[in-house]
Amino acid sequence: MKIIVVGTGFVGLPHAAVIAEYGHEVYAYDIDEARIAAYQSGEAARIEAYVNEPGLSAAIAENLNRYLFFTTDISDIVEGTDIFFFCLNTPPKLDGSTDLSFYLKAAHHVAELLANREDLTRVVLVNKSTVPIGTARLLEQVMNEHNVKNFGVASNPEFLAQGNAVDGSRKPDRVTVGADTEEDFQILRRLYAQFVNHVRIRYLETTPETAESIKYVANNLLLSYISFWNGVGARLGETFPNIRMEDLKIGVTSDTRISTWGSYVSNGAGGSCFGKDIQSLIYQLNQAGRSTDLLQAVYNINEHQKTYLIDRAVHEANFSFNQKSVAVLGLAFKKRTNDMRDSAALKVVETLLARGVSEVRAYDPLANDAARSYWFNPDNNHLFSRISYHNSAKEAIAGSDALYISTDWEEFRGLSRTIQTTVKPPYLVIDGRRMIRDFDSLVGSGFEYLPVGGSLLKSNAAETK
Ligand SMILES: NC(=O)c1ccc[n+]([C@@H]2O[C@H](COP(=O)([O-])OP(=O)(O)OC[C@H]3O[C@@H](n4cnc5c(N)ncnc54)[C@H](O)[C@@H]3O)[C@@H](O)[C@H]2O)c1
Known part of the structure; x- marks a missing residue:
């Protein structure tokens, strides 16, 4: 089958790479030229700067220019395409509603191209983006506005978990396809043939509105x-x-x-x-x-969870953040990704800066670069100039007065010893992920330990639990 994947971010790129493994001719299309150039290079480091997922760069390299092609221009390749997947970003607006501007721009562009095609075989336009209930109908409307012939719309929401995108796409728990006609279901069954009668993977066919709601x-x-x-x-x-x-x-x-x-x-x-x-x-x-x-x-x-430990530190540990240096360990929203979107660390660091800390000493095994662009520091007087970036937990902890664990990177489980060999009490350890198992030895050496889901621990036995 000939497939065009529109939007090659966290969802579109793994999806394109994995369906290319089934031997389909897959074009991964994006308007971001630098991103497409990085993918097209096949170089792991350049790909991972955009989407860092285990096994992804290898999957791309395997099928690059064989079954998988990258492009910033689809005007000459829509002829004969069986399926378009829309994997556009659908961010929230301030009122909570979904910003469909990226999605609609792409939909109109595809509709304009499809309106002029010569080969009028059935084409299915599939939403993989998470979009409000009723968006498949909106897509239908866009295609009709442009007078596109012989098309169907479908919803095939993506359920992947970041950090497991490639494996999750190869072996999903379920594939949910919402469409209107048997012909469109059949086209998607051909694409997902290996899942249709799978003993473990649920292949569900339903209405587009139900599929949108399932997500x-x-x-x-x-x-x-x-x-x-x-x-x-x-x-x-x-x-x-x-x-x-x-x-x-x-x-x-x-x-x-x-x-x-x-x-x-x-x-x-x-x-x-x-x-x-x-x-x-x-x-x-x-x-x-x-x-x-x-x-x-x-x-x-x-x-509330994202910052309340900072208040607990003030009220329970009598810790004043003003003019203190705080190490923040873990910036990505979870382990095994460099993605910081809506990460708890964003709120933690900004709350610490608002509380007057003299320095935030940040470290993440993958997300330091992403963090630098979030906390862009236009001049040296900006509050973000108080953030320094470090190459290890030990380096970030050195010289700090407290530390805050924000992400569940496995390497933080062994921090107790690093802390004890790097800084001296009085020192407060705030554990937002309950990563430190041997907190007893920390507390025994005079450190204060404040975990989510537990009371403040300090060497005075009467105040510990
Ligand atoms: N990230 C996840 O874990 C995840 C999981 C399930 C579902 N989703 C949903 O999938 C959708 C995509 O999410 P994402 O995380 O991949 O977003 P993303 O921001 O990582 O990727 C979106 C891509 O679309 C490209 N783009 C924007 N406008 C375009 C246009 N007109 N034409 C072509 N490309 C264009 C952008 O350059 C970008 O590369 C969202 O609706 C999201 O809610 C995301």
């Missing part, structure tokens, strides 16, 4: 799990003595009806999807006059 309900339910543990589990562990959070988690999730996924306490979930998708669903339901109390609570709890 929103699934993402919001996942965030609800996280907010439940943060809003209830963490509060319990921080309130009552002698609760072992890890045991609580095991005891509760041993019930097979209860999800193990999301059953942890943290400094909030970030990433490009959770926050924006819940705001969008709240907006969509509010517009229809429906109640959104549950969704609003889930959202509020998640946002």
